[in-house]
Amino acid sequence: MYNVKIVETIKEHDDAFAVRKKVFVEEQGVPLHLECDAEDASATHFIMYEDTEPxxxxxxxxxxxxxxxxxxxxxxxxxxxxxxxxxxxxxMEKHAISTNNKKLKLHAQSYAVPFYEKLGYTVTSPEFMDAGIPHRAMEKNI
Structure with a gap:
């Protein structure tokens, strides 16, 4: 069974960052100093578990x-x-609504644009590079 939750404990924090490191740093080659940035301190982090595995x-x-x-x-x-x-x-959208947000923005890796479009996001920029990977800005009113 899969469960998504807001990170509340040190273990959940470590689990979330381990998943991010595996995907972005090890798999996609993003430098660690770009993956883990100053915005992490103020962001709300989410972790997904399959039973107890992140x-x-x-x-x-x-x-x-x-x-x-x-x-x-x-x-x-x-x-x-x-x-x-x-x-x-x-x-994440449920949480954003509960904290009175009206719009969500994201920078999608270009290959993932169709995924986000199926979720109601619209492309709002030409393609640009971020950490050596092509991206497109997208947004959705909620």
Whole structure:
């Protein structure tokens, strides 16, 4: 059974960062100093478990009075294709609504644009590079 929750303990924090490191640093080659940045301190972090095993992570942070930005969405390679990305996004959107946000923004890796479009996000920028990976800005009114 899969469960998504807001990170509250040191163990959950460590689990979320372990998933992020595995996906972004080890798998995609993002330098650790870019993956773990100053925004981590103020962001709300999410962790996804399959029973007790961490399998996904993401973070959400306020960027304007009624707008939050979704970042660092990742699912372990062995768990992809099970709609877990949609599950973690759904939980982050619920939290964003509960904290009075009206809009969500994100920078999607270009290959993932169709995934986010299925969730109601719209592309708002031309392609740009971030950490050596092509991205597109996207947003959604909630």
């Amino acid at each position: 399998v996904g992570a993401a973070r959400l942070r306020g960027i304007e009075s009624d707008t939050a930005k979704i970042e660092r969405v990742c699912i372990l390679q062995t768990q992809r294709g099970k709609r877990l990305g949609a599950l973690i996004m759904q939980e």
